[in-house]
Amino acid sequence: MTDATDLWTAVVSSYDSDGLITLTNIRDRSATTVNTSVGQDAAQGVINLWSMYAQEDYDGTDAQVVEVAKRGVIAMLWERGGSSASIAKVEWEEVFSSEGLIAKIRRTGPRGRQGPKSNSGVAQRTELTTGGQRIRPWSGRDSTPFGIMPRRIVAED
Numbered sequence: 125m126t127d128a129t130d131l132w133t134a135v136v137s138s139y140d141s142d143g144l145i146t147l148t149n150i151r152d153r154s155a156t157t158v159n160t161s162v163g164q165d166a167a168q169g170v171i172n173l174w175s176m177y178a179q180e181d182y183d184g185t186d187a188q189v190v191e192v193a194k195r196g197v198i199a200m201l202w203e204r205g206g207s208s209a210s211i212a213k214v215e216w217e218e219v220f221s222s223e224g225l226i227a228k229i230r231r232t233g234p235r236g237r238q239g240p241k242s243n244s245g246v247a248q249r250t251e252l253t254t255g256g257q258r259i260r261p262w263s264g265r266d267s268t269p270f271g272i273m274p275r276r277i278v279a280e281d
Contacts, residue, residue, distance in 0.1 A: 127167075128171055135197045147211065150207075196225075
């Protein structure tokens with residue numbers, strides 16, 4: 125069995141069959157069975173896109189990866205024109221965007237680095253130490269040796 129077949133089997137076991145019938149039969153609304161080839165094609169599409177979004181290969185043995193991929197298959201089927209009254213719509217961005225579920229599995233930014241925990245990346249400190257001395261920034265005029273920083277020349281009237 126391939127990863128796409130296994131992923132599609134997991135989707136079929138997790139979602140309502142009536143919903144999958146309408147999601148996989150976009151050209152035949154009178155269909156009464158799930159179109160397995162469309163479902164497996166969507167599963168293969170998710171696997172093909174996985175490495176681009178997750179920056180690692182799809183791993184069908186990781187339960188967390190499979191859960192996200194199942195939502196990706198449903199999003200792919202909705203994106204391809206399927207609809208369902210019994211399966212909630214999974215937006216493409218919910219799974220595949222830079223803030224989506226695949227990116228949360230990745231846990232790194234676009235350049236492969238862990239993202240910052242704050243927006244500034246700097247830990248805030250108080251202006252006074254425990255000894256009562258003022259902490260000055262490294263580029264402050266009072267903390268650098270004379271002649272390193274340019275001097276201010278005030279124009280006289």
